[in-house]
Every structure is written in C-alpha cells, then in structure tokens.
Amino acid sequence: MDLEAEELQFLSIPDILKESISIPKQSPKTFYLITLTLIFPLSFAILAHSLFTHPILSQLQSDTTAAASSDWSKLLIFQFFYLIFLFAFSLLSTAAVVFTVASLYTSKPVSFSSTISAIPSVFKRLFITFLWVSLLMVVYNIVFLGFLVLLVIAVDTQNVVLFIFSLVVVFLMFMGVHVYISALWHLASVVSVLEPIYGFAAMKKSYELLKGKTRTGFIIVFGYLAICGIINGVFSSIVVHGGDNYGVMTRIMVGGFLVGVLVIVNLIVLLVQSVFYYVCKSYHHQGIDKSALFDHLGGYLGEYVPLKSSIQMENLDV
Template identity: 80%
Template sequence: MDLPPEELQFLSITDILKESSSIPKQSPKTFYLITLTLIFPLSFAILAHSLFTLPLLTQIDSPFGSHSSQWTKLLIFQFFYLIFLFAFSLLSTAAVVFTVASLYTSKPVSFSSTLSAIPSVFKRLFITYLWVTLTMSIYNIVFVGFLILLLIAVDTQNPILFFFSMIVIFLLFLVVHVYITALWHLASVVSVLEPVYGFTAMRKSYELLKGRTWMAIVLVFVYLAICGVINGIFGSVVVHGGEDYGILVRIMVGGLLVGVLVIVNLIGLMVQSVFYYVCKSYHHQGIDKSALYDHLGGYLGEYVPLKSSIQMENLEV
C-alpha cells in the first residue's frame, strides 16, 4: 500500500495477492489478535459444522428413535450456527477493513482501537448485509425456478429444455452468484470507509466494479474454489474417514485444514480491502488520506468534519 494512489489501478491479481499478504507485517500483533479472536472461530465453525450435524442426520435416517426430537435439535443447532457465522463474518470484516484503512492513512493501530470501532462499523455492515440478503433471495428464487425447469426437462425427456436449463444454471452460479458475492464484499468495504451503507453502498460498489468486474469474479471464484476444496478434503478425511483413517490422522488433518482456512480467510479479507483502493484508482477517484483519517476517527469518537472529499458522491443512505 506504499504505491502512489494513481498507480494502484495497474496492480494485477498476483500483485493484489502479494500486497495483501504483506499487510499483516505492518502491525503483526494487531492482526494476530484479530485472527485469533475472530477469524479462527469463524474458520473453525465453518469446518466443524458437519462434525456436529452428521450424528443428528444419522439418527434422523435411522428407523429407530424419535425423529421429531432430532429434527428439533438439528434446527436449533442450525439456527445458532447461522447466527454465529453471520456475527463473526461481519465482525471479522469490520476489524480487518478498519485496520487496513488505518494503516493506509498512517493512523495508530492497535487491537483495542479496532475493537472500539467495531460496534459502529458493525451496524453499517449489518444494514448492507440485509440488502445483499434481499438480492441473494431474488437470485435464489430464479435459481430454484430453473432447477425445477431442469427436473421437468428430465421428466419429459426434452433435450432442448434440458440443455437450456443446464446452461442457465451454470451461468447463474458461475457468473451471477460470484458477481453478487464480489458486489457484497466491495460494498462491505464501502460501508466502512465511506459515509454510505445499505442500498447506496451496493450501488457504489456496482459503479466501482465497472472495468474491474472480471478481476473481481476471478478473485472471488478462486477464493470459493479454495474453500470448496478445503471443505471437501475435511469432509472426506475428518468427517467421513473414520473407517479409512485413524483418529490421530484425522485430528492432524483437521487442524491443518483449519489453519489453512484461517490464512485463506485472512488474506481474502485483506484482498477485498486492497481491491477497493484498486477500483478507486481505476476510476480516478483519489482518496484524501487526511479526510479518510478523520472519517475513521469518527468510529472512535474522534470525529472531525471532513475537510476534503474521499470521492463520496452520495451521502444519503
């Protein structure tokens, strides 16, 4: 992040990854504590989820026992799991984006100052997340609609309808789903660094992605693919590998995969922060560091009216 703002637009995907990986070196203690208290629990929960649900699903499939009580336990567990996942995902995003921005503006960084800023940042991210959820709900309705169309094509043995449904489903997941995810990640950064959130942050994110859409899609797709591989290996070795692997091997592999996912999530969060500055540079929207410094201070009760623009054209939410 030592490059002049106007040169950030020329960063390639490899450059962004290198730049993101080097950021924790600027404040290792802060990032270590963020990783330990926020990103590690999030990563562990993502992988360990199937370990807890598998016994319940096995009992539900069993012809013996009370299925209603097992379903109740499963639904309660899923509810609290989703709440935990949602909370720690937003908390991790708030902490990393705020810390990276503080380093970018040479603002003093510490774990305590990051924690102090999180409550205000969390509210903004939550409202933005609600708009993303609405967008994803519309996407899921369309996706399910084409899945039903695919089942109808199989049932009626209609090759044209089958081929059409498969192509649309493939494009919906590979392009639309990944694009919405990229839109959400960038909107999260916008919600922290600019005085906009919710729908306005989504719209600003859409504008920033123009010209850098495919770069964003590649970054998100690679991230999702790596997470998918990690989950796949964890499921086959740790969750379902009881007959083929010993307990020691499963513990070692599980610990290794959790560690890898922690690193992937940490770098992923920093990538979305760096990518924001790349998009701003690409659109020639210079960021006044002193104004951004004051904006970040507002989360800590140090707010000073903005002295200059951070290219925040829309102040309404």
C-alpha cells in the same frame, strides 16, 4: 500500503495478492490478535459444523418417526445458532480487517484495542448492508427456482441429453450471478466501512466501482469459493467420514491443518477485498482523500479531529 493511489489501478491479481500479504507486516501484533480472536473461531466453525451435524443426520436416517421429530428439532436449533455465529463473526472479521488496513493506509495509529473499539459502529453499518444483500439473494434464488420450474415444464424430460444440457446451462448461469453478487457484497462491505454510506447506497456504489474490474472481482471471489470448497471437501472425506479409513490421530492432525489453512485463506481474502476497493477507486479516477478518510475512521472511535492543515495533509501523503 506502500503504493501511491495512481499506481493501484495497474495492479494485476498476483500484484493485489502480493500487496495484501505484505500488509500484516506493518502491524503484526494487531493482525495476530484479529486472526486469533475473530478469524480463527469463524474458520473453525465453518469446518467443525459438519462434525456436529453428521451424527444428527445419521441418527435421522435410522430413527423412528417419534424420535426423528426430536432430532429434527436439534438439527434446526443447531443450524439457527450456527448461522448467527457464522454471520456475526464474518461481519466482525470484515470490520476489523478493513478498519485496520484503512488505518495503516492513512498512517493512523493502529492497535488491537482501537480496532475493537471501532467495531460496534462499523458492525451496524455492515449488518444493514448485509440485510440488503440477503434480500437480493432471496429474490435471486426465487427467480432461479422459477427458471428451474419453467425448465422442467418446457424441456422434454424424455430427451435426457437436452434436459441435462439445459440443467448445466442454468446451473452455470446461477453460479455466475451468485459469484457476481458475492463480489458486490465484498466490495460493498468495504464501502460501508470507509465511506459515509451503507445499505442499498453501498451496494449501488460497489456496482459502480466494479465496472471495468468485474473480471478481476469475479476471479477473486470464484478462486476463494473454489479453495474453500476443496478444503471443505477434504475435511469432510477424511475428518468427518473417514473414520473407517483413518486413525483418530490422523484425522485430528488433518483437521487441525485444514483449519489453519482456512484461517490463512480467510485472512488473505479479507485483505484482498480491502486492497481491491482501492484498486477500483483508482481505476475510476476517484481520488482517495487520506485526510477525509483519516477523519472518517476517527469518527468510529468518537474522535473529533479538526480539519487538517496543508502541512498535515502533506505528511499524510508521504
């Protein structure tokens, strides 16, 4: 990144987006390989998932009881391996992009091989943080279900207008908290890579960093989820369920185009969450010690870098 630390806190969302998009130009080969090996499989799996589950679900609707049991088993097994693949490549992509962006920020030599070498250590930290976020999500969903039960009990279901209004309010509250937790998770993922903390400590740190920048984080995450929702909706209506209205070639071309768009969106959001971390740090006047960060990143590669002299530190700040 070309901006100084004190300038980062003043970046607006368009500025953050512009800065994020410019980062891959500093090491195009590295980001090209990260995109091809990690982000593309992730994006393809997200969209292609419905192509495999749709036939099974259609079969379940027409099967006898005995045959349905086998179809349910296939569906559950497929879902299990899909979720493992999804979360694994999501964490791997996050680790690779955050590490590479930080390396560029500290003027550390960047290559695809060095990024891949660092991933095993980074992945462990991200996975522990992810477990804490998952626990938070489970607790939150239990509370949400409790609210729904109370809503059904407390609100007169005969009053349709009041009941629908209450459902809308509860749903909006659910979505708001869901987006906020997602913003915490994205920021905690970056913290887990760039700071010597992870898990609950990273979640706590991301909560502190997000103060004052909650609106920006909310807009970034909500925008990402909305774009992904639109892409999935178009893919589902044309590629998955559009067999009667669209030809095979049209569906293949649209599907390929949407996968490409999702790849770009996923890459950009990973870059944005990295830049957003520096923006939050700068906003809270928490100095970003490039020398310490340089050494921290080297630790993932098994490097033992001696304490920088004042001359070396001046070179890093250039």
